Amino acid sequence: MQSITRELEQRLTVALRACFGDAAEGVDPMLRPTQDPSFGDYQANFAMALARTLKQKPRDVAEAVVERLDVADLCGPPQVAGPGFINLTLLPAAAGRRLQAIPPAARDGLDRVGIDPTPAPAVVAIDMSSPNLAKEMHVGHLRSTIIGDCIARMLEFEGHHVHRINHVGDWGTQFGMLIEHLRRTHPDVLNDPEHLRLGDLESFYVQAKQRFDADEEFATAARRAVVDLQSGDPATLAVWRAFCEESLRHCHEIYERLDIRVEDRGESFYNDLLPRIVDDLARVGLAVESDGAMCVFLDGFRNREGEPLPMIIRKSDGGYNYDTTDLAALRHRIEALGATRLLYVVGLPQKQHFDMLFAAARKAGWAGDKVELTHIGFGSMLAASGKMFKTREGGTVKLKHLLDEAVERARNVLEANEQDPEKKRGLAPEQMQVIAETVGVGAVKYFDLSHALGSDYKFEWDTMLSMDGNTAPYMLYAYARIRSIGREAGVDYAALPPDTPIVLEHESEIRLGKMLLRLPDVIEQAGREYRPNVITEYLFELSKAYNGFYDRKRGVRVKDATPESVRLSRLRLCDLTARTLKLGLHLLGIGTLEQM
RNA sequence: GCGCCGGUAGCUCAGCCGGAUAGAGCACCGGAUUUCUAAUCCGGCGGUCGCUGGUUCGAGUCCAGCCCGGCGCGCCA
Structure with a gap:
């Protein structure tokens, strides 16, 4: 089904040329759906603007175009209305x-x-979801996951080849205490890493943290684990891997429930590429040393003192941070995946980070003019109170619990209807459960996606259900x-x-x-x-x-x-x-x- | 202090490179039901589009200043 507006735009462009020749070159017919049905179905709004450059009356311009406009096979006679609108009504x-x-x-x-x-498919990489494996997925990951998947679906439908990249946090100092805690609570983990099951990652993290803060011997061992991990010690790596895989299993329970497929690619994947990032940027003079750290300074970015704000790509202790990893990932997506469109579905608070990341990638020549770099930022999901989404105790709300509640509430609605003789459908319990899943999870997704991306929204059960x-x-x-x-x-x-x-x-x-x-x-x-x-x-x-x-x-x-x-x-x-x-x-x- | 995002009906939100009389849902009031699934439909009520100025044929939309709210701003991600 070809777009009718495109068809009508083409006809208008032809008519414009016939009337005004080169003066109409590149003029947008400004065809829009009408807001009021009494004006027909579509309106072309170009006449008012064009009249100015032509030094003619808008209505005369519109009349002239209508005279030459050939749409009789699609529309009733075009009408010139108001200051110079052309109204079109589909037959x-x-x-x-x-x-x-x-x-x-x-x-x-x-x-x-x-x-x-599309006749011109592109390779698209969408950075989405990307939870930290140290903890359980929580409501903060919902928007990126849902929006990222939706955009992926839209682009796939257009015919593009889309990578949904789950840039999970699987690296960093916090993994030292998790590894150490895992070793002590599951001494057999290395014998059978496949069957490691941690019921609740959140409390596992909290236990590890508590022990780290209270037990000096444990803390020392945890720090050593970080060093071992970074130096590639096989036994430490194996424990780390077992933990990450278990954490990913938790994530994929959620993804399955959401009917979302992602390609997991942890930050650690890029570790080997990080030194080269710094070297390459230093070689061309983009990265310079400042206070012991390697930094990239970009035009237009200032800190609160008004001094140039650096992008730190190697810390003074020699470690790397997410600027470096994101640069490596960006480069990998272009060079290894062949992506020409890189999308980042990440919350709006990180806008500056992506502005800098993109600026650096452009300046380094890693992303050429043909490559699209877009941060698809979104607002926060707030509780109905308008405040940040928290449990009564002030903790984060697990995504799993949110989805459970959505399905339960949907089921309650269905069951209430079954009690009502007017609405009774005679559904079997199993059917009802399937329907409740679709309705509950669908309600959460739809509610999220029905808001403009940029604005915050309040999460309200009664509205979405x-x-x-x-x-x-x-x-x-x-x-x-x-x-x-x-x-x-x-x-x-x-x-x-x-x-x-x-x-x-x-x-x-x-x-x-x-x-x-x-x-x-x-x-x-x-x-x-x-x-x-x-x-x-x-x-x-x-x-x-x-x-x-x-x-x-x-x-x-x-x-x-x-x-x-x-x-x-x-x-x-x-x-x-x-x-x-x-x-x-x-x-x-x-x-x-x-x-x- | 600088920057980003937001401020639209009582509430929750739309508003497509500036277009005709600013829309929807909820809530409230009223109407429709011998049901094709009424879990619907129709009507009414309801707005100084934060404030002021500017740009122009035309501003919720663009520009400037101000007010309010949220967030970000050197070694966490």
Whole structure:
């Protein structure tokens, strides 16, 4: 399904040229969806700006373009309105033809709803999730994980080759005490590292820390473990590896539950590359010594005293820090993975770090002009109180517990409905559990992704689990209902003949049909701007359009519509709506349900 | 002190390189139900878009200053 706006933009560009020749070169037609249906479906806003450079009246410019504009096959007669807007209204027949041309879903694999992949695929590396293996994943990792996966899905859908890189923290001094603690609590760890199981990493960390602070002998041993680890002592490495693998198992329980796949690549992977990073930067004079540390000074970065702010790539004690590791990782992604688009889905507080990282990589020549470096920053998830998300005791909230609660709350809603004779579905307990998982986890994801990335948001259970409004339950219900309608109508949507004409006559049909046609633009925009909430907004609009179409007062009959051609046309609209919802939810990382 | 992000309806949030009368959900009030899954739909109420000035045909959106909140700013990541 090709974008209608792109088509109309091309026609406008042709008309602009015909009217003004070279003066119209490079002029953006500024085609936008209208906000008010009384202005049609799309409006072109170029005339006011162009009139200025042409020294003509805006309305005259608009009239002239309309005169030469050839859109009769798609739109009704273009209208010039207000100061010089050109309003375009899609013809229902043209909309119907376009919908009809959408090919059926592939038998296997993802249903692309007729949208072609890009002819120019790129290799993309997305830095996402990236918890510290020393501790359990907590709510602070949620946004990066969910948003990163969503962006990965959008780019994969476009046809790019995407690496979801889980840049886990598996190195650093804290691992000394963990190794030492592990040795003492699990003396057999080296005999059978595969079967190491630590029930709760959080309390394991706390125990190790307490012992480190209280027991001098232990602390000494822990420090020695750090040295051994860094010098590559095999026995120490083996314990460290066993710990990291166990910690990763904990992470992957969460990822599985979230239906997210990542490529684990710990910071330690880059250890061998770090000396060369410093050497290479020193050789070209980018890294210089300052207070005993090797630093890169970049234009425009100042500390609180107003002096140049360094990026420290080797500490005065000879150790490296995350600036060095991130530089090495960046280089690796470009040189070894062949990535030309490097995305970092990391919280906004780290913006300055990435500004410096990117500046350094550009200056060093490691990232050329063709390489995109983007920090996709996001705001904080706050408790409903508006404060930082904490347990009652002030600790961090484990991600596992958050998801458990989401599913439990979803299940409570389902069970309450089963008590209500009006809403009872007669679901078996196992079915209910599956539905609760999808609804609960989906609600958390959807709620997160439905907010603008940059702003903080308040985590509110009642809002995200509500059946009303822009939520996962509403969207999942809309999908399940459409599927149910197909079953009730005795129709296998997938078996509807692809050449069944789609005829848009009733106002609610026209509205729904036009909404369906916006899909390519929505996906394109969401992917280009890295904005998941463009998709959620659209899905909500689409659901509302569908509910209007299906509404018993304002909508049309579907299942028992006559004649048969109308019934089939409407069933195809149902199918296309379901397929669009499914694709949209898929891009958000949310599965659908046939029944709920 | 410098920098970044935010301030939009009672609450939670949208608002697409500046576009027509600033939107949605919740809450509140009212209406629709012989159910195609009403877990829905329709209507009403509700705003000095933090403040002031500027740019221009046009500013929630861009610029400057100020107020409020959050975060960052040399060897943690």
